[in-house]
Amino acid sequence: MQYRIMPVTAAHIGQMAEIEKLCFPDPWSRQLLEEMLYLPGTAAFAAVSEDGAVLGYTSAQTVLDEGYINNVAVRPEYRRQGIASDLLETLRRRGAELGLAFLTLEVRESNKAAQALYTKHGYLEVGCRRNYYEHPKEDAILMTLEFTT
Numbered sequence: 001m002q003y004r005i006m007p008v009t010a011a012h013i014g015q016m017a018e019i020e021k022l023c024f025p026d027p028w029s030r031q032l033l034e035e036m037l038y039l040p041g042t043a044a045f046a047a048v049s050e051d052g053a054v055l056g057y058t059s060a061q062t063v064l065d066e067g068y069i070n071n072v073a074v075r076p077e078y079r080r081q082g083i084a085s086d087l088l089e090t091l092r093r094r095g096a097e098l099g100l101a102f103l104t105l106e107v108r109e110s111n112k113a114a115q116a117l118y119t120k121h122g123y124l125e126v127g128c129r130r131n132y133y134e135h136p137k138e139d140a141i142l143m144t145l146e147f148t149t
């Protein structure tokens with residue numbers, strides 16, 4: 001599948017909300033995604049096919065030199081083709097341009113696929129938040145990528 005990684009625009013939000021529902025028990029609503037897009041300090045990228053279909057996306061919030069990843073998601077039928085990797089790499093490059101000290105995220109303890117993805121991209125396990133998630137209740141693993149200067 002041919003796709004391009006591009007900054008998220010309002011035109012992508014509807015499809016992102018669909019992907020949220022396919023991927024997460026507590027999906028972000030269209031409205032929440034829209035609010036995220038217009039917050040200052042948001043960096044958000046989508047993988048978009050030639051016909052305009054959103055195949056996956058990631059977004060992060062930056063505060064000073066800190067980067068907090070909100071979400072990374074890929075449509076189930078397009079997984080294991082490197083899309084999340086391309087999205088994370090684009091976010092890493094953007095983080096470096098912005099002079100971030102780190103990018104960090106929470107991931108469900110049971111989500112071994114996502115943990116393997118982040119590990120492959122240099123994120124290290126740095127902690128745990130007990131009972132961070134609902135539906136089902138579960139611990140979060142904290143994973144962080146440090147930018148070295």
Ligand SMILES: CC(C)(COP(=O)(O)OP(=O)(O)OC[C@H]1O[C@@H](n2cnc3c(N)ncnc32)[C@H](O)[C@@H]1OP(=O)(O)O)[C@@H](O)C(=O)NCCC(=O)NCCS
Binds near residue numbers: 074083111113118
């Ligand atoms: C996690 C997710 C984003 C990965 O997307 P993807 O486009 O399939 O990932 P990639 O193809 O770039 O995979 C890169 C690496 O991640 C790891 N990985 C990805 N999916 C995996 C799986 N199901 N099992 C084990 N490792 C996996 C592998 O190391 C993989 O490299 P490889 O294919 O060379 O073995 C996708 O499975 C998804 O959307 N899951 C649901 C939403 C989610 O859990 N998001 C993360 C929330 S913190």
